[in-house]
Amino acid sequence: MHDEDALRTEARAWYEANWDPDLSVGAWFHRMMVDRWAYPTWPQRWWGRDLPTGLARVVREERRRVGALGPPSGIGPSLLAPMLIAHGTDEQCKRYLWGMATQNWTACQMLSEPDAGSDLASARCAAVRDGDEWVVTGTKVWTSNADIVDIGMLLARTDPTVRAHGGLTFLLLWRDQPGVDVRPLRQMTGDATFNEVVIDGARVAARDVLGDLGGGWAVTRTFLAHERNSFNPASHEGGPFGKVPLDAPAGVIAERLRTPRGAAIAGRGIAQVLDGLVRDGGSVTDPIVRQRFVALQTRRRLMTYTNQRTRSPGEAAPRAGAVGPISKITVSDLGRGQRDLGLAVQGPHGMLVGDDAPSSEFQHYALSTPALSIAGGTDEIQRNALGERVLGLPGEPKPDTTSR
Ligand SMILES: Cc1cc2nc3c(=O)[nH]c(=O)nc-3n(C[C@H](O)[C@H](O)[C@H](O)COP(=O)(O)OP(=O)(O)OC[C@H]3O[C@@H](n4cnc5c(N)ncnc54)[C@H](O)[C@@H]3O)c2cc1C
Known part of the structure; x- marks a missing residue:
């Protein structure tokens, strides 16, 4: 207690x-x-x-x-850490948890492939054992921040004779090595935050297999449960999301993260930016705007209550498996609602970007909102999970993975 x-x-x-x-x-x-x-x-x-x-x-x-x-x-403490704690060896926990926390080792997710997104079990990226190492060959895609991180959490097929969920293994791949070619993909925001990663003969030490050999699907399920849960507090610790110079004064970096830009980059503050747009644009007296504004506020408040429920023991807690999908769908709904209201109150100015826009932070956010309903598993996949695993509805037809 x-x-x-x-x-x-x-x-x-x-x-x-x-x-x-x-x-x-x-x-x-x-x-x-x-x-x-x-x-x-x-x-x-x-x-x-x-x-x-x-x-x-x-x-x-x-x-x-x-x-x-x-x-x-970010990803290391919020995703790699719980996976290490759940599936890692003592040696892995000691090395990687310490490295993430004190050396700012950063991580990315190398799961999706050109032909395996929602259906991750079709992953083809291959790892073949060679002495004390695994040799990896294949292509990953949509890999956020692969160009700037240290470690790739990689789902690979270690046994090609076993189809679908079997034969997959989770590996920790050090990114900065020969055979890992990271190619940025540009988005409509102008940023290139995700990448195609072409892996050709890269090496992973045998001690860096996370979980059991052939047990990659169990590790992936732990991973997805954490990824979809945006209530996961470790992703919002308030520290840097990426690399920071370890020799810089801590006070300087803390101050940088407190600026509005720093807060927006850390995913906070858009609600405040929207509030400002509504008030400054004089739309606060428009009854339709007021109605939409209050609906969003209500939605946000409900999200806070759901968040609190996830921490409650006993009956108040949501049913097992429900938190991730509910959280993910709520975030993408809320994102669309904020975007639409913000663009509506700006009128024609809503078409402007960069320095011409009433709020460049908001315009950037508006252009990035479609990603919310795709990244980490699409809304459709979340609804399937809720229907099948939580409500007990009949399953969706599965893709035919036996004909390849
Ligand atoms: C901003 C962003 C960041 C990302 N970062 C990463 C990352 O760091 N690492 C990583 O590995 N991946 C990443 N992804 C990839 C993401 O996980 C996939 O895009 C996502 O899982 C969907 O896969 P897909 O793009 O292959 O679409 P598909 O799986 O081909 O789906 C296409 C459409 O079909 C629908 N669909 C598919 N299957 C079903 C079904 N069974 N029932 C109903 N509808 C279905 C989908 O909802 C979607 O609308 C990122 C994506 C985005 C947008």
């Missing part, structure tokens, strides 16, 4: 005594980790405190109160 007040007192005392903006980022990450305040939901044996996710909020609040830099956020 954890006592919230006692935890708050302890966290407050620690952050007040230890936060030092002149410390280097690396030294600050190290200090948070060894004293178990970086990721308090992680197990005690891996530098955590076994805190339930609801209470981790208390630690985040105390960290923000003193203006301290958060630990690294």
Whole structure:
């Protein structure tokens, strides 16, 4: 049992005594980790405190109160970490959890392929054993941030004689090596945040197989459950989402992440930008706009309550398997609603981009919203999961994977 007040007192005392903006980022990450305040939901044996996710909020609040830099956020801590904890060996946990938290090792997901997106079990990227290593050959696509990260979480076929879900294995591939060619794909936002990754003879050490050989599908399911759950707190720790210089002063990086641009990049703040557009554009008196605005506010509030329910024990908690799909569908619905209202109140100015736009952050967000209903599994796939696994409805017809 954890006592919230006692935890708050302890966290407050620690952050007040230890936060030092002149410390280097690396030294600050190290200090948070060894004293178990970086990721308090992680197990005690891996530098955590076994805190339930609801209470981790208390630690985040105390960290923000003193203006301290958060630990690294994003894919590594939010996805690779729970997979390591669930499926990794002790040696893997020790090495990778420590590396992510103190050395800012970053990760990306190498699952989708040109012919395997919703149907990941059709993955063809092959890994063949060669002594103490696996040799990987194949193509991955839509790989977000593959050009800037350290580690690829890669789903590969290690046994071509077993079809569909069998014969797949999860590997941790170090990206910066011969045989990994990352080719950026440009989006309509103008950014190129995802990539095609052509892998030709790249190597993965045998000790970097995550989970059982041929057990890649079980690991993938853990992965997808975490990915679809945008209530996952580790993705919003408030620290850097990508690489930051470890020798920079921690206070400088903390300040950079607090700017509106930094907040928008971290995925926060769009609701506030939308509020500003509605008020500044004078649309706040328009009854239709008011109605849509309040509907969005209501939706956001409901999302907060659902978020709280996911942390509740017992009957209030959503049924198993429901949280990820509900969270994912809610985020994409909310995204579309925010986009449509924001563009509507801007009228013709909504067509402008860059410096000409009333809010370049909002225009960028508007252009990126279609991705919300595709990335991490499409809305249709989430609805299938809800229907079949939670509501017990008859299954959708499956693609024929035996004819290849
Ligand atoms: C912004 C963004 C970032 C991404 N980042 C990554 C990443 O980092 N790593 C990675 O591996 N992948 C990434 N993806 C890929 C993403 O996971 C896939 O695009 C997604 O799973 C859909 O696969 P697909 O594009 O192959 O579409 P398809 O699977 O070909 O689907 C096409 C259409 O058919 C529908 N459909 C397919 N099967 C069914 C079904 N059984 N029932 C009903 N409808 C169905 C889909 O909903 C969709 O509308 C990213 C995608 C986006 C948009």
